Amino acid sequence: MKNIAVMGHIDHGKTTLISTISRIFEGEKKEIYKNPETILRTETEIEFGGETYLFFDYEEDSSYEENLDGTEDGAVLVVAATDGPLMGTEKAVELCENLGIKIKAVFMNSCEWVDDEELIDLVEMDVEELLSEHGMEDIPFIRGSARLAGMGYSGWEDGIGKIVDAVAEHF
Ligand SMILES: Nc1nc2c(ncn2[C@@H]2O[C@H](COP(=O)(O)OP(=O)(O)OP(=O)(O)O)[C@@H](O)[C@H]2O)c(=O)[nH]1
Ligand SMILES: [Mg+2]
Numbered sequence: 456m457k458n459i460a461v462m463g464h465i466d467h468g469k470t471t472l473i474s475t476i477s478r479i480f481e482g483e484k485k486e487i488y489k490n491p492e493t494i495l496r497t498e499t500e501i502e503f504g505g506e507t508y509l510f511f512d513y514e515e516d517s518s519y520e521e522n523l524d525g526t527e528d529g530a531v532l533v534v535a536a537t538d539g540p541l542m543g544t545e546k547a548v549e550l551c552e553n554l555g556i557k558i559k560a561v562f563m564n565s566c567e568w569v570d571d572e573e574l575i576d577l578v579e580m581d582v583e584e585l586l587s588e589h590g591m592e593d594i595p596f597i598r599g600s601a602r603l604a605g606m607g608y609s610g611w612e613d614g615i616g617k618i619v620d621a622v623a624e625h626f
Contacts (some may be wrong), residue, residue, distance in 0.1 A: 464543030
């Protein structure tokens with residue numbers, strides 16, 4: 456089993472992406488509660504190419520520092536195309552660098568809100584700059600919409616497949 460942390464700024468769509476991956480790849484989605492009212496972690500286990508992948512995220516920023524230990528097999532960085540990289544994005548990249556977790560793909564989310572592709576180009580350049588400041592190069596960028604893909608809009612489902620492809624590469 457490969458453990459893949461879904462990371463990024465608050466509200467950039469991490470949990471939505473996990474639900475969508477779960478739906479498209481017929482996974483088993485689970486929520487782990489911190490207390491009766493608060494979800495700590497959402498995860499889904501899927502099969503792809505003869506391997507099992509567990510995608511998971513935490514509900515609060517700080518939980519990543521508390522819960523990741525570097526034994527994870529990779530990460531997906533989620534960045535809302537509408538916002539670009541924010542503080543939580545930077546924290547995620549720093550944590551991956553410090554723990555030696557490889558970011559296997561950057562998912563540019565909420566792209567349905569951005570009509571102009573060139574604006575997404577600019578946001579991607581910001582993310583690339585952030586990654587290269589931390590010595591990370593050549594990470595695939597995938598554009599999409601976790602929400603629309605999750606709702607079954609077929610044009611958007613491809614992006615989700617590309618994330619899983621990128622994660623599965625080079626193991
Ligand atoms: N328009 C749009 N909204 C999205 C998309 N993906 C997620 N959202 C919305 O963005 C909000 C935050 O999504 P979450 O998946 O909860 O984000 P998160 O990163 O898990 O947030 P935290 O757990 O609080 O850090 C929700 O209202 C989602 O419905 C998308 O592709 N497009
Ligand atoms: Mg969440």
